[in-house]
Amino acid sequence: MQDQPKLKIKKRSNFVLHIHPATVLIDSIKFNRTFGLGGMALLLFLIQSLTGILLRFAYVPSPDKAYDSILYIENSILFGGFVRNIHHWSGIFFVIIAFLHFVRVFYSQAIFVPRRVNWIIGIALLILVIFSNFTGYLLPWDQLSFWAVTVATNMLSYIPFIGEGMLRIVRGGNDVGSATLLNFYNFHTGILPITMILLMIWHFWKVRKAKGVAVYEGISDYRVPSYPNLVLKELVTGLILIAIIFLLSALLNAPLQDRANPAYSPNPAKAPWYFMGIQELLLHIHPFFAFVVIPLFFFGGLIWFPFAIREGRQGEWFHSEKGKKLALQAAILALILTPAAVLLEEYILHIEDWLPGWPKGISEGLFPFILLGGSLGIYVFYLFRKFKASVHEIIVALFTVFIMGYIILSIIGIWFRGEGMVLTQPWNI
Ligand code: HEM
Ligand code: HEM
Known part of the structure; x- marks a missing residue:
């Protein structure tokens, strides 16, 4: 056990310190406690929202215009292709990071009271992240997106009794078509992000209520001020993640195949x-x-x-x-x-x-x-x-x-x- 000198924390009325408590257990901010995965997930949500709002200026959610609007974004708007690439790659990162966060939380056993409700909110968030990606998948309206969504939504029909009905609701008809595209667009840019924001607020509040992340008892109760100790670590992790996404988006284009053709299945x-x-x-x-x-x-x-x-x-x-x-x-x-x-x-x-x-x-x-x-x-x-x-x-x-x-x-x-x-x-x- 280390002796804890009395901490003098300056009173700050600052936004960051309203998210974090004034002091945190030194063991709770070691990188291998959380690997920064929850913070990365939040950053990815912000990146998705920002780039998504920009894409909305040019994207048109109708089968005869969607594909052309993507071509327009890529070829005629300054940095349009770059913004689309960021949205595409960070959308993939978001699924992977949320999944890794879920695995980390489970393996560190942070799922019992007082974290039990947060565990369930988290499972809902994981499902929402996957559906955010899935609803976005259809929007480019190329062969890849059209058929991937056709195959995946088909799986719904395997649910007994309600499956066929659910399939028709999700697609807005029997086949993937203009109603599906509009449904997916509205879920993707409205219902899903708003639900996620509400759940995330609840999620963060629950982390605070549980007095921070789970640290096994018996470990030192030495505390340090959140600023700069935790905030700087978050800043560095965030900047590295942004650098990786920017680099990837500069080097690799988001895929775009031929225009969707419902008559020809790959x-x-x-x-x-x-x-x-x-x-x-x-x-x-x-x-x-x-x-x-x-x-x-x-x-x-x-x-x-x-x-x-x-x-x-x-x-x-x-x-x-x-x-x-x-x-x-x-x-x-x-x-x-x-x-x-x-x-x-x-x-x-x-x-x-x-x-x-x-x-x-x-x-x-x-x-x-x-x-x-x-x-x-x-x-x-x-x-x-x-x-x-x-x-x-x-x-x-x-x-x-x-x-x-x-x-x-x-x-x-x-x-x-x-x-x-x-x-x-x-x-x-
Ligand atoms: C919440 C997390 C989000 C994820 C995981 C996500 C994921 C995706 C994916 C995978 C695509 C297909 C990109 C491609 O390969 O071409 C896409 C497209 C799109 N997303 Fe999102 N997105 C998210 C949030 C948002 C938000 C908040 C908005 C707007 C408010 C938005 C607007 C759009 C638009 C307009 C497109 C069509 C343009 C395109 O396909 O390049 N997205 N999204
Ligand atoms: C949008 C997705 C998510 C965001 C932005 C998010 C954010 C966060 C943040 C910032 C923390 C604080 C510590 C850390 O970084 O680990 C946290 C903790 C936690 N998250 Fe998430 N999370 C998300 C998804 C999930 C998922 C998918 C699960 C599990 C199914 C989950 C369950 C938890 C639990 C139980 C804690 C408390 C962990 C502890 O006390 O050690 N979260 N989350």
């Missing part, structure tokens, strides 16, 4: 990259399980966990040293077994052929799902028997299996599926 037609894990899963298991049951299990579990198990070691990475070891082991296991399962299902395990005449929901859905659930059950039993793992440690390991599994499925879907969605090498796509 082969393969793929969903946006963050939905490719689901599209890959759909090739192996009945859509009801891939699109409804498995995501419900995952997100339901994430929300259930801090309610069912009310306490945890907040701020302690992976709950414990054993938790860390098991997470690493789970990551390696998923890294090897996910591609193995994809190959097995693709070439050997054809349950639907072995059970001709059975409803597809059972042969292609229920049975593979039981196989998957059974394997996870055996794995949990193994963790419990061999390592005497606690509930927290088991959940950390299962979370790792899901996250790693989804990443691997996405990689296979994006880079290893060619024409007709057949498995192939990346250089043959």
